[in-house]
């Protein structure tokens with residue numbers, strides 16, 4: 001276990017966000033936590049959806065075939081079973097605690113369909129932007145079953161799954177050079193605390209999905225996102241919990257490029273969006 005020096009200037013909360021109830025795919029009910037109006041503020045992240053229901057009608061239709069271009073999707077399944085298939089020939093079953101990382105790059109068509117007819121389905125989908133120079137790269141896909149994901153336990157009692165980036169000397173399942181994404185799932189038993197070093201310039205947020213946590217003297221309640229301030233000189237994030245809590249901590253280096261989104265296509269210019277629509281309509285995303 002690596003002992004990092006304690007933080008001297010932890011971040012404060014800039015804003016609490018509730019998210020917006022919506023539906024997507026063929027009628028899957030979800031909460032859009034990171035909405036379009038926050039894309040600049042939370043660059044390089046474009047979207048975070050939280051889904052969680054034990055009512056089959058809320059998820060059963062899933063996400064039939066649809067395209068993506070220009071970014072990456074990261075799906076983290078807390079509970080449930082979802083089958084992924086894409087036009088690059090990848091297929092995977094995403095189950096309890098598993099992660100699927102898909103780089104759409106120049107284009108994929110994929111489906112994400114439940115393989116359960118009852119019970120709880122709960123998880124998250126994060127969209128991570130690609131730098132302009134890599135938006136047209138070849139598609140990439142990996143899935144990680146829960147036991148394959150790097151985990152650490154701190155002396156202060158935090159249990160952390162390192163999906164991307166690095167925490168306390170543990171390298172995450174996925175690393176990305178330009179955006180340096182950090183994606184942690186943090187379980188804080190009552191009384192535990194946790195510190196994560198983070199460059200002040202990286203945009204960062206947390207989303208609490210069990211319990212509640214304290215950050216910078218404020219409480220972040222369940223099902224809220226806290227956007228963390230980028231104050232010069234701040235050196236990381238300090239979290240405390242007085243009850244059993246679980247949250248996501250997500251951070252990355254901003255790209256500071258123009259973001260032009262048209263549904264499932266995210267490019268730098270309108271011209272590139274027209275090209276994406278044309279390429280999709282002429283069948284160039286398919287095998």
Ligand code: MN
Pocket residue numbers: 063066068073110112
């Ligand atoms: Mn999709």
